[in-house]
Amino acid sequence: MSLDESEQKIDVREDIVHSSIPADELARLSDDVISALKTVYDPEIPADIFELGLIYKIDIEDDRMVxxxxxLTAPGCPVAGEMPGWVENAVGAVEGVSGVEVAMTFDPPWTPDRMSEEAQVAVGWY
Known part of the structure; x- marks a missing residue:
C-alpha cells in the first residue's frame, strides 16, 4: 500500500493499492500509523508533523515494513538529526508493524500551505 501526499494531506482510503494484507487489517494499520505520526511534534511549532504536512509518503509493504x-519545515531545523528517530520510534510501536524506515527529503520544500486546517488553527493562522 502506498499513501502519497501530492498536495496537502494523505487520503488513506484513496491511495490504497493491491496488497496481500487483508483490507480490514490494512485499514487498521494505516489508521494506527497515522495516529502514531500525530504523536510526534515539531518542538518549535504547536502542531504534530502529520497535520503540519511534513509526511510526504507512507508505504506499508506486504511484510508490514513501513x-x-x-x-522538515526548514533544512536547518535544530532537530533534523533527531526527528527521524522520533518518527521511527512512534511508528515502530504500532502493533503489527515489522519495522520502520524513515527517509528525509527537501524536494519539494515544505511550505505553510501544506498545513491542515487543524494545524493552522493550532498555530493561530486560521
Missing part, C-alpha cells in the same frame, strides 16, 4: 518519506 517506509516513510518526510521533510
Amino acid at each position: 517506509k516513510i518519506m518526510m521533510t
Whole structure:
C-alpha cells in the first residue's frame, strides 16, 4: 500500500493499492500509523508533523515494513538529526508493524500551505 501526499494531506482510503494484507487489517494499520505520526511534534511549532504536512509518503509493504518519506519545515531545523528517530520510534510501536524506515527529503520544500486546517488553527493562522 502506498499513501502519497501530492498536495496537502494523505487520503488513506484513496491511495490504497493491491496488497496481500487483508483490507480490514490494512485499514487498521494505516489508521494506527497515522495516529502514531500525530504523536510526534515539531518542538518549535504547536502542531504534530502529520497535520503540519511534513509526511510526504507512507508505504506499508506486504511484510508490514513501513517506509516513510518526510521533510522538515526548514533544512536547518535544530532537530533534523533527531526527528527521524522520533518518527521511527512512534511508528515502530504500532502493533503489527515489522519495522520502520524513515527517509528525509527537501524536494519539494515544505511550505505553510501544506498545513491542515487543524494545524493552522493550532498555530493561530486560521
